[in-house]
Amino acid sequence: METPKNWYTSVSRQDWSFDRRGAQDEARHNEKVKESIKDNLENLVSDGTIITADPHSKKTIKVPMRSLELPRFRYGQPQEGVGSGDGSEKPGDVVGKKPQPGEDGEAGDQPGEEYYETELSIEEIQAMVFADLGLPRIKPKGAQEIESDRAVFNDVRKNRSANNLDLARTVMQNMMRNAIETGKAEIGNISPEDFRVRTWENERQPENSAVVIAMADISGSMGEFEKYITRAFCWWTVGFLRSKYPNVDIVFITHDTEASESTEEQFFKRGMGGGTKCSSANQLALDIIDERYPPDRYNIYPLHFSDGDNFSNDNEKCVDLVQGLLDRDVSQYAYVQIGLHGRSQLLNDYESKIHDPRFKGIVINEKQEVLSALKKVFNPKEQID
């Protein structure tokens, strides 16, 4: 018989619907991209679209992410190349412009220049930021033990609603029953008597009562940048406290030359003019503590934001008041100085006169420093042995 001609070449089709390798590896790549967002957190933390969002919203934001690549030895960017045009090109003619990273969504021809947007929910970003934050030097204070609403699955029972069926234990039970009944430990003939159901208790945990006193300078010298940073810092602080320490009180104080207690909403919105006396806020904090938060029952965290542009004759008073707060056994006093003007006299005075590890003076000069400042102020590793 003659060999059919199309022995050596042919066309065919088959069913490919089970081949999902590409999609699976793509999912793994995307997962790794998300992981790498952690390296990019400092930019996200001061991102305007996040800190104006309602912390509980389900809103997602788009984060431009570089796709991941494996590094390899390669030459520095080529300075030269070859192209072909329409014949009119002469030396000195511009034939193209190199796209800047992220300029448009198209993939560049260089590896690693591909940018695309990853969607993240506010919650996901918060979880990453909050992972490293905690209240420092926290002591068990206060008598009450507070029942948190966290349910802990810690028991297995028979004869319950099968909603929380514990599959492994149920199968184990079934095998044991079969072993008893037939002598063979095998799975089969599962009946309701095999069902093992997980059940829960509301966890009781001692609550460390605490209060954060947030004080913000809203005087005329606080410019857009300073207000923005204060806002960003406080937005994360409030979110983090609410999620990790639902029972922590937050007191808001705004001040110029005079201080007043405000609501959360006012705190984020208020703007004023006038001079600055930081002592007014510290004094008010002291009064509020004496009135409402006895230090033997509360961990107290005063937190003051200012550009440091304080009336110079007020500095000494501030030092005394901060010392007074520390003497009241507050857990920490943090002074966050924001601004582009370098260190202020107030911060210098604080640091030269107050020698207490509980005092923290922190300077934020750039947006990207908000995250590291948050980590310094709320460093859970600083605890009392």
Add this chain to the structure above:
Amino acid sequence: MSKESFPSNHEYQDPEQEAPVPHYEYEDEDRELDEALENIWDIAHEFHLDPFPTHFEIAPPNIINQLGSYGIPGRFTHWTFGRQYRQLKTMYDHGLSKIYELVINSNPSQAFLLENNPPIENKFVMAHVLGHTDFFKNNQLFAGTRRDMPESAARDAERIRGYEEKEGKLAVEQFLDATLAIEEHVDPYMPLRLSKAEELKIWRDQAIRSQKPQQKKPNEFDDMFGPQNEVTAKPSDKIAPPIPPSPDRDVLGFIRNHAPYLEEWQRDVINIVRGQSLYFYPQRRTKIMNEGWASYWHKRIMREMGDRDLISDKENESWWLVHSSVVAPGRQSLNPYYLGMTIYEYLEDYHNGNLTDSEKQWLEKENVPVPPRFEGELKDSPATPILRDVMIHNDDQSFIRNYFNKIVADRMNMYVYEERMNAYGDVFQVVKSTGWQDIREELVNSMNNSGTPYIVVVDGDYNNGGELYLRHEFEGRSLDPEYIRKTLPYIHTLWQRPLHLETVDSESNKRLVYAYDGKKLSKKIVE
């Protein structure tokens, strides 16, 4: 017409059993493609193409994109392929680009056609693919490649899946990351590598043999003892040869054999990656030649299909459209299809005496003899066997060096550009030269080691402490320091002892040695 001389499959069936075949969705289209393929194959043969048996599989876009990102069907899984897949998919979804053809170097060759391409585009792709499978079979660089790669890659993938189960997915992924980061650093001239024990024995034997016979220093009392003393000292067999004895370009193979703490599965993973890298090496080195060859031939085969009325006028129009997009010139980067095809076409015109007058004049001025005009069909022309010879015996670099000239540069309106930055940090590409020698030099230089830095292992026991000393064989371009910093930790994952990388900074022309000990990267200038 070929139907008569070669009966199709249907006619082999017993007439009595010729029950009506149930219809399926693509039946008509598949029959059309089948017929076209027979004609394309015949024409290719008339043009003296000699491809591997080539099987075409029609597949949906996601599968084509998937195959395009893995490069070999059945290859192991890794997130870098997922990244590639995502990229291809996005481009396809946005209509920016699609993979037209996909063909695997194997025997028989497997090619894939996009299911939603109009039939004429798939006919065009078939003609193109036969150019590739001819190239795979005949270009000398491919002679040593594994023609059973799809099967072998699938077995490798199976073993890697086993390692994932045993060692954990993450451990395997991280080890693959490290191995893939240096996958290009293999020695194509040493595809088979002996085992560690065999290799060490050979190195040692060589070292013993190459020892200089130990001459005793002449001594004033020598003559007192007579001739019996003149026995030369036997070469010592207590010799430790350097490892490796000479700079070793097969970095992956060297690490597989000599990295001190690797487990068996890890050596196997290195071996798999190394084998696949060697398989792809000829493809990296013949991009222009291979795509050019396929484009040169799809154009001629399809033209013939039109001349013989095997495709309609409308189809004729549409494949020309696809063709012109495939060989479209690029202003900022060269289109390998276009460059390769233009060089082959120039060679055809030269050998068949079809150059323009001004082209001839230039050759005459350069004292190049111009062959007489050939009147006749392409398949009988003097150019056809010469072109095959060129295709068989070159790689991209020699192809450009030997055959690129002013005529090609002018036909393609080529130029060399350089990048210049303005005051705002924008980088513009500015034409530097339109001289063909400048263009050739730029092209040839960019193809050194197919564009990958050339790295060798100099010492596997540096500082007598089992440290690895690598050297970048400098060819005028320095390495990107950012990528040195990022890549060394991956090599450390494999070697697990301190590393050194010697290179040259092209600006200061000084030798630099980077060192990485697992924690810290340092850099020093050496004399």
